[in-house]
Amino acid sequence: MSAVDQNHNCDKKSEKDREESMKRLSKRLSYLLRYGAVKEGLEVDDNGYVELENLCGANLLHSHSKAEVLEAIKSSTSYRHTKRYDYRERNEQIYVRAAYLRNFEKSPFHRNTKVKTLFESSMSCILANLDDYDLQDFPDETILRMMIRRLKREKKLTIKALRVLLAPTVTHLDLEGVYLTNNALRLVWTQCPYLRVVSLKDCGYIITDSVLVQFTKNLRHLEKLNLCRCTHLTNKALATLAKNLPQLHTLHMTRVPSLTSKGVLEFLQKSPAIKFLDVYYLRTTPEEHKSLVETAYSKKVTLVLREPLKTWEVEREECDDEEEEEAQVECDDLTHGRDDDDNDNDDGDDEDVEKSSDEDEKILLEGLLNEIWSDQEADEE
Known part of the structure; x- marks a missing residue:
């Protein structure tokens, strides 16, 4: 050479x-x-x-x-x-x-030592022996959510665990990526009747139009809902949300391929409290896009919607798909096997403090950061 x-x-x-x-x-x-x-x-x-x-x-x-x-x-x-x-x-x-998705884990050890805190030791013991506890009257929602989050990260959030941890005090629930069954969903609405914020993002085939009817009928207090990647939903789901959830003001519903601009437009017109709507990947013509933007502006709704494309590039969208999950992948790569303790410092971004009231009045297009889902932001509000 x-x-x-x-x-x-x-x-x-x-x-x-x-x-x-x-x-x-x-x-x-x-x-x-x-x-x-x-x-x-x-x-x-x-x-x-x-x-x-x-x-x-x-x-x-x-x-x-x-x-x-x-x-x-x-x-x-x-x-x-x-x-x-x-x-x-x-x-x-x-x-x-x-800029978003801040959800700091607490150190499980006393400062500058490798000695576990009493809180950490107690939580580990409870989670290892959940069958021995009845937490239905437990008053601290933050601790219950920390337990749910940790089991979710460890892929140990079973229906048996949910039966113990879901209590009436829980008002914010993140089930993103959890394998759910009809029985698990029934536990959610029967044991947590006062839920205000729920994420069902990427929960698979179980989230259908008919399931969503039952879910929303029994959880009328919902204010924020994440249904991203619930690919079996259709425009009927939007109609259900507008009818059953009079207090819903924030909805994330991107990567739901069956949605159409007509269904989204009707939802904007009929949903009484909606203030933030994320349907970023909705496919629209220039005319449909203009109609959606004008309707959102007239109702003072923050709309996350990309510009209409002349040619749909499947490979590009698949690439975007991977990047959308990048934050979780990055964390998983570096924290495999770590416990997930939440700082829950309430919840400081929406998902945190960086959004101003002025931004809520604007129409967000492709160049503007949409509200990111997280427990932190939900609490902070």
Whole structure:
């Protein structure tokens, strides 16, 4: 092999190594700034900001320079072309945070030790022996939700566990990605009659139009609902929501291929309290798109809807599909086997504090960040 070929191969390898390094950095930043900062010993202020110097000192980032970390934070964007991270200067120091989906885990240990806290030891014991407990009169919703979240992360959230943990005090419930049965759903509405916020995102074939009728008839207090990727739903589901949920003000329903612009338009017109509607991937013609935007504007509804496309590129949408789940994948890659304790600092973004009332008055198109689902944001409201 000639010297020129050797140099060429070396350059290619070097470029590949740089790409892999930046990919690892992206995943680690996502984990630290969304979930793991507290657990990894970093100081986080009330608004979710971490000092850049402190962040760069984390063990996970030891192989990356401060310049690399800051550049990744400034340049990283989501599949909707919105910034993943915020940064600002205070007292000549740079502070950074995730723009959304902040849900910090508490450290299970006493500060600067490997001794588990009494709370951690107690929760682990209860979760290991759930059959011995009756929590129907337990008054602390936050702790119940932490237990549900941990079992969900560990893929141990069974119908037996739900029968113990679902109690009337629970008003916010995240079942995203959980394998549900009809009996499990029945437990939800019978044991948690005062639910206000529910995520059924990506819950598979069980979420159908007929199931949603029963679900909403028995949970009339629902205000926020996430039905993203519930691919068996149709326009009938929208009609059901408008009829049965008079207090529903936030609905996420993207990646539901059977929805049509006509069904969404009727929902906007008939839903009495709706203020935020995410149907980003809805396919529309220019005329349909204009009609939806004008209707949303007239009703002061924040609408997340992409521009109409002339040609539908299936490969592009599949790529977007993968990126939409990137946050969860990043966290799973880095925290496999970790417990999921929630900071629940209520819930500070919607999904947190970064949305202003002015934004709620606007019509959001492709370039504007939509409200991201999370327990944090729901509580904060």
